Amino acid sequence: MSKKEKINILIVDDKQANIFALEQMLAKPDRNFISATTGNEALKTVLNKDICLIILDVQMPEMDGFEVAQILKSNKRTKDIPIIFASAEKKEHQFMMKGFEEGAIDYLYKPLDKDITEAKVSVLLKLHLQKKELVEKNAALEKFALLINNSADLICIINPGNLKFEEINQAAFPLLGYKPEDIKDTTLDFYLPEEYRFKLRKLSRETKEKFSFESQILDKQRRLKWFHWNVVNKIGLWFANARDITQAKEVEEIKNYLAAVVKQSNDAIYLHNPEGKIISWNQGAENIYGFSEKEALDMHIWNMVPNFLMQEAQAAVDSILEGRQIQALETKRITKFGRIIDVVFSASVITDSDNNLKSVAITERDITQQKIAEQEIKQLNSNLKRNVAQLEITNKELESFSYSVSHDLRAPLRAINGYSGIIVDEFGGQFNDELKRLFGIIQNNAKKMGLLIDDLLAFSKLGRKEVVKMPVNTTEMVNQVLKELQNGMVSGLKTVVHDLLPAEADPALLHQVFVNLLSNAIKYSSKKQNPEVEVNSFETEDENVYLVKDNGAGFSMDYAHKLFGVFQRLHSDEEFEGTGVGLAIVQRVIVKHGGRVWAESEPGKGAKLYFSLPKPATT
Template identity: 30%
Template sequence: MILIVDDKSENIFSLKKVLEQSHFPVDEAHSGEEALLKVLRKDYALIILDVQMPGMDGFEVAEALAGTQRGRDIPIIFLSAVNIEKRFITRGYASGAVDYVTKPVDPDIFILKVKTLYRLSEQHRELVRTKASLTQEVEVRRQTEKNLKRLSAEQQTLIRSFPQIVFTVTPDGVLEFVNERWFEYSASKTAFPEVHPDDQRLKEEMDHATKQDEPFVSEIRLRHLATGTFRYHLLRMIPLIQGKSVVKWVGTFTDIQEQKDAHDELDTKVRERTKELMQKNAELELSNHELQQFASVASHDLQEPLRKIQIYSNRIRERCLVEGGDALTYMDRVIDASRRMSSLISDLLSYSRLSIKSLFQRTNLNELIEEILIDLEFSIKDKGAVLDIQPLPEVECVAGQIRQVFQNLISNALKFSVPGTPPRISISGEEYKDASGRTFCHIYVRDNGIGFDEQYLDKIFTIFQRLNAKEEYEGTGIGLAIVKKIIEKHGGTITARSAEGEGATFIISLPVTQNGDTHI
């Protein structure tokens, strides 16, 4: 924008028209004081200043502008029709003008001068702006460089304090930087630490990896200068990439000797413990085999005299104690005790035989339960029991053992029924998948018997544990222990839900398949 300063409006009007015809933006001031105020508020590319004005004349305005930050670089053209002498022209140039034009003004020459000065002014202003921008950029770069140097110094200090050995390598394999730990394994900044002879191939693999621009991680042994011993280190090499090229490699050696020693010691202890366990397992298997043989022989040897006790007791009762009395009562107790002893021996033998490996087979549980109901036909009729057997899935199991599970549970439901109330027994099942996706089946055996208090849930599955007096209900206290052991050997679980006088529900969870196992 061009500022015209003249106290006469007609002069401003004529100059303004000439300039606007050449598409120059124009502003006007009617006194020197107004011109100074406008220069402080706006940016001007050129000032056309009349010399002869009341108050401050043009020379005083030019001198005042030269003393301000905003006005001293604005080119000034003096216009005068009165002061055309050399001394006035000289003073005009001395006060900061770039041209001194006398009136009358030739419009064509005047416009050429204005265009030239306007262009030079704009170029000067652009140079000033560029210089300011460059000055700011230089300052920013200087500050950035200062910060980078500070950060670099901090990083160097941090790296030197690392417990690991830290180093950088150029793409052509020249060591560029090492921290203080490096000199525990190398006497020179340019020499790589001595590698164990058996690990030389790892050094070659590292060199190959760096040529392929691939990260490298491996265990390697380095010779410690002070002790002369080789210590295990974990070596990591990571490329620093700019654009598509690797500019350097950053490497670390982490001392893992203590971990290796601890691992080796643990391996040794594990091997020793495994050997001990294998030996103990062999001894246990031998002991179990001997125990099974003993149980079989013992049960046979114990059953034989018990049978004789029962036979001769029955004969004495039938032939010698027909008239009753205390002797008959005592003899009945002897017979009952021998019968319970015989059942106990049979149950103990069954429990011990569960340790013997057996073959898994695909088994139809419904057919198995039908066979059990045939065996228990007389007890079912005698009790007037009602049974509801729902379809059950086929499972891989030891059929004889699972048969014993259902036989014990059904027999218990018949045995522990409420006097005077026909037993109601239902058996149902459903398949489901566990968190790993393996298929199991839930089997529910429900009855309406006497039930039990659930606080004794764990007790009912413990061998020789009974919740009822043997005078009221027969049994050895082994049946449910046998059931639990069989289910667990099949990889399943068993629990129960009950309340006194409200019956019981036994819940069995069995895997449908045995994960490829063929024996237990």
């Protein structure tokens, strides 16, 4: 909490005189007092304000202090706020114990002693603020730890006195092959070649606050890798970040070696590593084969070899890697545009100063579209496998979700319905008007929750239902649906069903689509003087489009994007009842059929709901 921010203390007492007396007794510049005279008012205040301490009167009408404390301690957001009970009565042991059971930290007895009251309040405020600060610091530390351990770079703490690693992150394993616990308490110079150890020891004696350097490091397989280090020197420790720059170093070294030789050559001159990946590409190569340098650096030499020469090319590369030079060998290559050309091929191995193999230098070269296509197919297959796996996981999650909805949520709902019904039956005659109203709200909301559960369950089941398509007479289906909905129709409703285009669809699912669309049309036109619902269809080049039109309340097209979302409603319950799942079910069914859903409307001018289905296959 910042110095300028005041500490909020909530005083709850049904007597304003008691509240005023406490405020005067505890007044300090850094304290802000908030008061409440009822339990309900206190609960609302705690949910909307950052309260650091509650002084709570035990004896209050409607809801006593014990009940208020019990609710506060059962809420995750408010359970840690310290509570002091203030009481003029009930000093017996059992009442004190009840207060402590409900989460009280201490008791104050009226008339209040100023010194004791101030002492208790000051201590509890100090402890609460210290705990809050500690929680915030721990949260920040957890975020930092997450960032550090998910970094692709080495992040470590080194003691410059002995160069020991005191801490290192998880990147040590993918970069060096060592687990963090294997590296801790070992020294940095253990992993360095001899020529870098002197430089490191020199740096350890300097007192620069920030510095950078590059070095090679031996990994667990004793392979040399290049790292760029950034170090902050504070409190006698190095806080270091090291990035693997091995590939960049190799490319830089090779480019510097060849730059002067190959820049102006009209021949195709390029390098590839032992695995055949191209790592250098000159202008002559681009002129001959058509590939830009950027394109070529993403290729392997095998992309430019005709299939019927692949074995021969592999044998040539193996021979070169063994140290043989090839001079003026005639062979064939493929250009970027798929043309096979004759080339004169020369090649040799490039090694470093220690005679270690670095790359193969080739003079002539190309890439094939076939290889690119193979890579694309491989990626598509990989994506398909991944998507199938994700779909299986999603289906399992939906099954689990359906079980939870149908069992776990229904049990408490039955309890609410059952117990509220018992109370109304047994004691309804004793209720005043307000209590009757409140119980009516409970029962209505329980009924609404039941409908929500039913609709949500129906929506989730659609994701797993297999679509079984067959010819459907949509005109007959719509007339049948209207008969089923007859009991819910308002007096004077006019329905018009034109001859509709036939469909190829799952009959049960398409029936549900028309039930939902027609139910909505009837409901939203019910408040019009002359309500009317019309069903029609028309065809496009490759779709049959079906339209359900009404002259009802309509809606603004600014909110049309919400129309087909689960629980998204454009009208309040007071205007029209509903759960907001019906149109979401329509969209899911139509999409599973390969169609689409959309709407047109204006407020007060009715709505048009469209859906399309692919045209039935012709026999």
